[in-house]
Amino acid sequence: MNPLYFVFGTPLLGGVVLALIGHRSYARDVNVAFSAGSFIASCVLTVQIIADGPLFALEKQFFIDPLNVFLVTLTAFVGMTTSIFSRPYMRVEQDHGKMTPGRMRLYHSMYQFFAFTMLVALTTNNMGTLWVSMEAATLTTVLLVSVYRTPASLEAAWKYFILCGVGIAQALFGTILLYMAADRVIPDGVDALLWTNLDAVKTQLNPTIISLAFVFLLLGYGTKVGLVPVHNWLPDAHAEGPTPISAVLSGLLLNVALYAVLRCKILTDGALQSQFAGELMIGFGLLSVVAASFFLFRQKDVKRMFAYSSIEHMGLMTFAFGMGGPIANFAGLLHMTLHSLVKSAIFFSVGHATQKAGTQLMEDIRGLIKVSPTVGWGLMLGSLAILGMPPFGVFASEFLILTTAMRDLPWATPLLLLALGISFAAIFSRVQPMVFGVTSVKPLAHPPALVPVFVHLGLGLMLGFYIPPYLNDWYLQAARLIGGQ
Amino acid sequence: MNALISQLINLFASVILILAFAMLSQRRIVNLIHLYTWQGLAVVGSTVVVAYVTHQHHLFYSAALTFLLKVILIPYFLHRLINRLNVRWDIETLFNIPTLMIIGIILVVFAFNVALPIAKFSDTVAHGTLGIALACILLSFLMMITRAKAVPQVIGFLAMENALFLAATSATYGMPMVVELGIALDVLVGILILGVFMFQIREQFDSLDIRHLEKLKED
Numbered sequence: 001m002n003p004l005y006f007v008f009g010t011p012l013l014g015g016v017v018l019a020l021i022g023h024r025s026y027a028r029d030v031n032v033a034f035s036a037g038s039f040i041a042s043c044v045l046t047v048q049i050i051a052d053g054p055l056f057a058l059e060k061q062f063f064i065d066p067l068n069v070f071l072v073t074l075t076a077f078v079g080m081t082t083s084i085f086s087r088p089y090m091r092v093e094q095d096h097g098k099m100t101p102g103r104m105r106l107y108h109s110m111y112q113f114f115a116f117t118m119l120v121a122l123t124t125n126n127m128g129t130l131w132v133s134m135e136a137a138t139l140t141t142v143l144l145v146s147v148y149r150t151p152a153s154l155e156a157a158w159k160y161f162i163l164c165g166v167g168i169a170q171a172l173f174g175t176i177l178l179y180m181a182a183d184r185v186i187p188d189g190v191d192a193l194l195w196t197n198l199d200a201v202k203t204q205l206n207p208t209i210i211s212l213a214f215v216f217l218l219l220g221y222g223t224k225v226g227l228v229p230v231h232n233w234l235p236d237a238h239a240e241g242p243t244p245i246s247a248v249l250s251g252l253l254l255n256v257a258l259y260a261v262l263r264c265k266i267l268t269d270g271a272l273q274s275q276f277a278g279e280l281m282i283g284f285g286l287l288s289v290v291a292a293s294f295f296l297f298r299q300k301d302v303k304r305m306f307a308y309s310s311i312e313h314m315g316l317m318t319f320a321f322g323m324g325g326p327i328a329n330f331a332g333l334l335h336m337t338l339h340s341l342v343k344s345a346i347f348f349s350v351g352h353a354t355q356k357a358g359t360q361l362m363e364d365i366r367g368l369i370k371v372s373p374t375v376g377w378g379l380m381l382g383s384l385a386i387l388g389m390p391p392f393g394v395f396a397s398e399f400l401i402l403t404t405a406m407r408d409l410p411w412a413t414p415l416l417l418l419a420l421g422i423s424f425a426a427i428f429s430r431v432q433p434m435v436f437g438v439t440s441v442k443p444l445a446h447p448p449a450l451v452p453v454f455v456h457l458g459l460g461l462m463l464g465f466y467i468p469p470y471l472n473d474w475y476l477q478a479a480r481l482i483g484g485q
Numbered sequence: 486m487n488a489l490i491s492q493l494i495n496l497f498a499s500v501i502l503i504l505a506f507a508m509l510s511q512r513r514i515v516n517l518i519h520l521y522t523w524q525g526l527a528v529v530g531s532t533v534v535v536a537y538v539t540h541q542h543h544l545f546y547s548a549a550l551t552f553l554l555k556v557i558l559i560p561y562f563l564h565r566l567i568n569r570l571n572v573r574w575d576i577e578t579l580f581n582i583p584t585l586m587i588i589g590i591i592l593v594v595f596a597f598n599v600a601l602p603i604a605k606f607s608d609t610v611a612h613g614t615l616g617i618a619l620a621c622i623l624l625s626f627l628m629m630i631t632r633a634k635a636v637p638q639v640i641g642f643l644a645m646e647n648a649l650f651l652a653a654t655s656a657t658y659g660m661p662m663v664v665e666l667g668i669a670l671d672v673l674v675g676i677l678i679l680g681v682f683m684f685q686i687r688e689q690f691d692s693l694d695i696r697h698l699e700k701l702k703e704d
Contacts, residue, residue, distance in 0.1 A: 128664030
């Protein structure tokens with residue numbers, strides 16, 4: 001039996017089972033168990049890939065190659081750690097009366113379905129299924145963003161639904177155009193949307209159709225990546241939803257959307273034999289980095305601030321993949337991994353911090369380190385890691401991106417440096433008094449789950465020193481696959 | 486024969502375009518739903534004609550699926566929704582309908598210009614309608630931007646989905662069946678979630694006016 005089926009079969013089953021279990025107190029443990037099951041399956045899959053190389057499943061409808069294998073494991077891993085974090089977190093929310101039994105049922109069930117849609121999006125070989133699962137990922141999370149039913153959360157969810165819905169509709173039009181171009185080259189229509197088939201004939205695809213298709217695909221999936229100027233849904237959805245959802249949205253969903261863009265870019269580059277796709281991505285990426293860093297300064301809500309930081313980092317990755325070439329692609333992939341790990345760790349600490357302080361306003365959160373040293377240090381170290389301080393891995397990936405930019409696009413380097421400098425000042429000056437300073441926060445009824453925070457940060461630290469050889473191989477192969485230049 | 490058929494397909498496409506304009510200027514919610522139903526029917530009609538001419542059997546299935554979904558299920562659901570929300574006879578004030586129409590016409594011209602160079606690469610009988618499909622997408626988009634109430638916004642969203650379906654039939658004889666089923670499922674789940682959502686919004690704000698949903702401004 002192929003472990004791939006278990007990777008996304010487990011969360012699918014989990015979604016159904018948790019909908020049946022409802023709000024019973026062991027539901028949160030069952031949630032962890034299903035996420036862990038999916039992660040174990042992904043580990044088995046990884047081992048198998050290391051031994052046997054890439055694989056296909058279900059008549060080529062699903063596939064694993066170096067570009068998606070590490071993302072599958074990463075997604076399953078962060079899915080698991082977030083479910084561990086959410087155990088005490090959601091319990092406190094229940095005690096505060098923010099979560100009713102019905103909402104808990106919705107939350108757990110949708111959490112698993114959301115993991116399912118992301119894993120399908122990552123492993124599918126069919127560009128149509130990719131679209132369907134990206135849309136399904138929005139649908140599963142929209143009710144989670146509004147789960148507290150406050151005016152602000154309803155507004156955030158409505159914006160999320162409408163903006164991502166419209167965005168993803170553009171991506172569907174792009175997919176239709178892609179199919180139209182493929183239909184002329186691949187005679188058997190049913191398999192014409194399989195990515196591997198498209199990749200094999202990409203040089204014969206009609207350039208006029210493909211360039212228009214890519215514009216629509218980039219705009220569509222770019223909305224979900226959170227690229228400026230189609231980012232408006234992102235800070236609201238991150239700030240108003242439950243924190244575990246902010247963590248998986250930021251750490252996983254944005255990655256999956258960027259992954260979809262990358263798949264499209266590979267085909268477009270092959271068809272056009274030009275830098276068109278790369279230049280578009282450089283433009284959007286750079287705009288996102290710079291705009292987000294200025295928005296960062298004006299934030300008062302801690303989750304909103306880190307949401308803007310996500311936009312900045314997604315922009316940086318888009319910029320790196322836009323430049324293309326082995327080094328920039330390698331850096332982009334590394335940055336994708338690190339951002340996922342570190343940003344979700346930050347959201348875990350922020351979640352506990354906001355619960356302790358009873359507010360998300362940064363000026364009211366003070367002196368975390370006095371009440372709970374682990375939460376305080378988690379937030380501090382996480383912020384330093386995401387700001388690119390050595391020895392954390394983000395330093396390495398940002399350094400690689402910057403040096404490549406200096407070589408290929410010298411004019412962009414000062415803009416990037418300026419943006420990184422501004423975000424450093426913005427985030428550090430806010431986090432410092434939150435962690436140190438005179439305290440007002442109270443301890444919590446249920447001890448927070450801080451193991452995930454430090455496991456994530458530990459991994460982020462490790463990747464700064466040492467990248468396991470097979471991971472390195474995948475990055476290199478994937479970097480070659482993405483190509484560019 | 487072939488000329489007649491392609492005339493027929495173009496006729497259906499023009500009906501869809503006219504309905505898109507009608508929706509853009511329609512103020513009464515219940516009429517919007519009627520227009521949406523008619524648009525769905527026109528989409529089904531054009532799909533059936535294309536399926537009949539080209540002997541693409543899977544297009545018959547997707548026409549049947551579309552009929553079930555967009556002519557029966559979704560309109561039924563929308564009618565139920567507006568009854569239960571008591572907004573059946575609501576009228577929305579729309580400013581400057583003539584200006585809206587002119588913007589709409591500009592969008593149509595733009596869409597035709599974008600679609601023209603691509604449509605000639607398509608060898609389907611319906612390739613002429615790709616421009617119309619893109620125009621309908623943009624018009625639905627315009628409708629969503631100009632509406633301040635939740636239900637019309639959703640209908641704009643659904644009209645956009647109709648236009649995308651038209652684009653798929655005109656450019657490629659429809660998407661593969663797996664994908665089409667997936668899209669249908671997404672639309673169905675989406676509309677159910679939106680229904681739940683409207684009740685939440687109403688409960689919270691005592692109104693379905695999206696203008697209440699502008700608190701989270703960028704400060």
